[in-house]
Amino acid sequence: MTRHLDIDLLRTFVAIAETHTLGRAGGRVGRTQAAVSMQVKKLEAMLNQPLLNRTGRGVQLTLHGERLLAHARTILRHHDAAVADISGAGLSGTLRFGCPDDYATAFLPHILRSFAGRHPQVFVEVLCAPTPRLRERLKRHELDLALVSTAQEDNTTPVVRREPLVWVGKHDDDAVLREPLQLALSDPDTLDHRAACEGLDAIGRAYRVAYASGSISGLLAVVRSGQAIAVLTQAAVPPDLQVLPTGKLLPRLPDVGLAVAFDLRRPPPLAVEFAEHLQRQLPAL
Structure with missing residues (x-):
């Protein structure tokens, strides 16, 4: 039997895999939790394999469920692209996009607004996290790009834009003079954290990482309190803080490149279109 x-x-199965609960998955696909449960049972009966394990915290995929998830995502991407192309309705669907916090603050409002103007039927889900965490998500196919x-x-890696890393502190504050220098930095495996530590080591300046977080709001709160200085991309420096000069006390920091990374070698049309939009818009912002 075929x-x-x-x-x-x-589509329901992918929603369950990404939300880890039947209730949240139901909210995403517009069905009740009972209806979602029935759909899972129907899919398991069709494939004659268990796909989910119920736990106290929600659901987890079985080995067969993990295998199906990869196929399901590919099928849905091709299905949605085919419908949009043949129907002439243009691009539609949901795009899962990741972006570091500092870039989100500086660039994302304009990027999303201009993309929505061109493709109003596309819903962009945004996850903000440091680059190493975003690459992990891409490997797990939890983001499209x-x-x-x-x-x-x-x-x-082709670079869309370059941004200088800068030291950031509170206006009229002497935090830069403290010994050891107090730092508020992103996660230890990020480029800004490594650049700060390597630069200070190179000039022999004593320092202490007083606060480390992947959240830019947390870093900025510490800087605004006058307890430490931070390292950000220049475009992300808020107007109430200042870029600190480099010299004897603070080493010059390198530039970083902004690049687009996909979860698939052959990304679907929606992801390609958003990437091209980034490449058009970012250099001018």
Whole structure:
């Protein structure tokens, strides 16, 4: 007997895999939790395999569920692209986009607003996190594409824009004079954290990482309190803080590149269109 994978069942299954609960998945696809449960049972009966394990915190995919998830995402991407192309309705669907906090603050409002003007039927889900966390999400196919930071010496990745890293402090504050220097930095494996530590080590300046977080709002709060200085991309420096001069006390920091990374070698049309939009808009912002 020939078995056919129903698109609605696959869409619900992907929603469950991404939200980890039947209730939240139901909210995403517009169905009750009971209806979602029935869809799962129907899909499991069709494939004759268990797809989910219920836990106290929600649901987890079985080995068969993990295998189906990869196929389901591919099928849905091609299905949605085909419908949009043949119907002449233009691009539609949901795009999962990742962006570091500092780029989101500086660039994202304009990027999303201008893209929505061109493609009003596309819904963009945004996840803000440091570049290493975004790359992890891409590997797990939890994002379609992401704007990521690349090192100045990286010549293997096409760069959309370059941004200087700068030291940031509170206006009329003497935090830069303290010994050891107190720092508020992003996660230890990020380019800005490494650049700050390597630069200070190179000039022999004593320092202490007083606060480390992937949240730019947390870093800015510490800087605004006068307890530490931070390292940000220049475009992300808010007007109430200042770029600190480099010299004997603070080393010059490198530039970082902004690049687009996909979760698939052959990304779907929607992801390609958003990437091209980034490449058109970012250099001018």
